[in-house]
Amino acid sequence: MATAPASWPVLFRGRRLPHTVLLTLSIGVHAIGLFIVSTVFPSVVGDLGGAAFYTWATMLYTIMSIMGTACGGLLKARLDLRYGYILGALVHLAGAVGCAVAPHFAMLLAARALQGLGSGLLIALAYSMISELYDEELRPLILSAVSGMWGVAALIGPVVGGMFADIGWWRGAFWAATPVLLLLSMLAWSTLPPMPRQGMGERLPLLRLLLLGTGVLAVGWSGQVASLEWRLVLLAVACLFVGSTFQLDRQIVNRLFPSRPLSLQRQVGTGYWIFFLYGMTTSQITVFMPLAIQVLYGVSLLRAGYFTAILSIAWTVTALLSASLQDRRVHLVVLLGPVVMTCGVAGVAAFAVPGPLGGLSLALFWVGGGIGLCFAHISSWTMAAAQPGEQALTASSIPMIQSLGIAFGAAIAGLVANAAGIAEGISPATVAAAATWVSRVGIVAPACIIILALRLRWLRRGAVSTAG
Incomplete structure (x- = not known):
């Protein structure tokens, strides 16, 4: 019942x-x-x-x-x-x-x-x-x-x-x-x-924190250099250090992350990949949006900032509307959300440069609305799927994974924009090229989320059937 x-x-x-x-x-x-x-x-x-x-x-x-x-x-x-x-x-x-x-x-x-x-x-x-x-x-x-x-x-x-x-x-x-x-x-x-209290006798994981911090610093530093080659080197260093953090964490008792946090064979790992790609999508879409609207449409920087706020507002509206859904409807929005978000990112790619601003606003609303439809439910599923004794650790790692996605998404957006010519200077031509290519590349992450959402639904059904 x-x-x-x-x-x-x-x-x-x-x-x-x-x-x-x-x-x-x-x-x-x-x-x-x-x-x-x-x-x-x-x-x-x-x-x-x-x-x-x-x-x-x-x-x-x-x-x-x-x-x-x-x-x-x-x-x-x-x-x-x-x-x-x-x-x-x-x-x-x-x-x-x-x-x-x-x-x-x-x-x-x-x-x-x-x-x-x-x-x-x-x-x-x-x-x-x-x-x-x-x-x-x-x-x-x-x-x-x-x-x-x-x-x-x-x-x-x-x-x-x-x-x-x-x-x-x-x-x-x-x-x-x-x-x-x-x-x-x-x-x-x-x-x-x-x-x-637990783990009072355990030593601080200084090496893992150092590796993680160095990796995140490399991601952030990649946005400060103009050379395309150095950006690629810094992103490669970031991937190496962050990956080493996860690899080392698997071998130690006092973990920073739950067990097998990136495994697509588990709900937690699949959910974490979705959170990472959500963060990547939002940063890729918003990082150059105020600049593009200001330069291409002559909108003040403050008003241009409110265009990116559309995404947050839409996220809020659909999150509140979908929060009380249950059972089959939850399974529906877990898939519908990424589909709506992907359509929104495609809309951003279509309207970012030629306009109109009304079309761009609607596309941004779809991006945020798609995330809001399903984010809370995917988070709840991920917490519920935690291994015994790892519930709090699984939950507390969710925002970290999302933040990593935001950092890598911004770095990739900067890399693409640099390759598109924005490093040559801020002008309508260079900003238009950067906005076009960044938004086009940005479609990849939400498209992957659709596949992962299908995978997560299948794992969830299997877990429920086994428990029943």
Whole structure:
């Protein structure tokens, strides 16, 4: 007999209310912060200088965020969920305060790196919390609620950032996170249950973290060089070091990742590949979109940024609409989502250069809408398929895998754009060529997701049949 579908009010009843607030605030402070900071950063450079290192702030934040998500499972095992959450919030807070008081650009870069580490820890621990404190039938709802914060961030983040920029107080954009992070710490202390600690005697996986960090740094550095050959070398180095991290992790007890995390023979591995390709798709589509719209259509940079926000808003809308689906309808949207997303990416390739902007907006909505249809359900399936004792680790690794996809997707987009001629300078001709080829290459990842979604559905049915 089919069970009654879970409803939204369940997330806000009893002990789940503070947990739901904690989760949404954790993702919200990260998402809104990204949009606010990207809006005020030209003012930061105008005040502190450092234009030559403009992109380093984002690169260091991204690298340390990935490192933080990779450490999330280990931190939970050592400190438990409550103390890990508090530590992540305090690290993020220290980074935000450091940015707010930074007297020069070098200190701001160091503080942004610290902020990224804390943000990564919070995101990883949030996914662990979903795995441990929410039953399987509630996970699509809470994951959709978390996704909803990105839509909220896309709408209000640039507006709030613009307000701080207009009044000439860019430091306020960083101070604004302080009360939220303090509230997070207090909520974590007062609401999260104490849990047994594990792995206290294990050594820190310094070698694996070094390999992973070097690989992610190579990905980020590939976007800073103009030479096509050096970009290829750096991407090859990144693949080698990240691959070595996964390979070494298989041989050690205190893992950073669940067992066989990249195996297509398992639901977890198949789900991880889907998350990686989702991240790759979103970054390939959005990385040059504001520039293309600004140069080709004469739209201001702020308004051009809202075109990429369409993707986040669509993701939110369809995630909320599909969250309560069950049984056969879930199997349907797990496949329908990648199909819709692929059609959207094809639309971006068709409309990016010739226009019209209305067609491009619709295509971006399809990309985000396709992801929103299925992302929460695929995440829930992946968490449910974790091996015994690996549930929290499996959940906390999901955002790290997605972030790796974002990093590699941006690097590949830069490589393609460079080959298309954008390294020769910003002009309508070079931007048009780069936007065309980046969007065309971008179709490959979502097309692969369709195949992987079919594979995941088959593995899921087999697991359910065996369990039954």
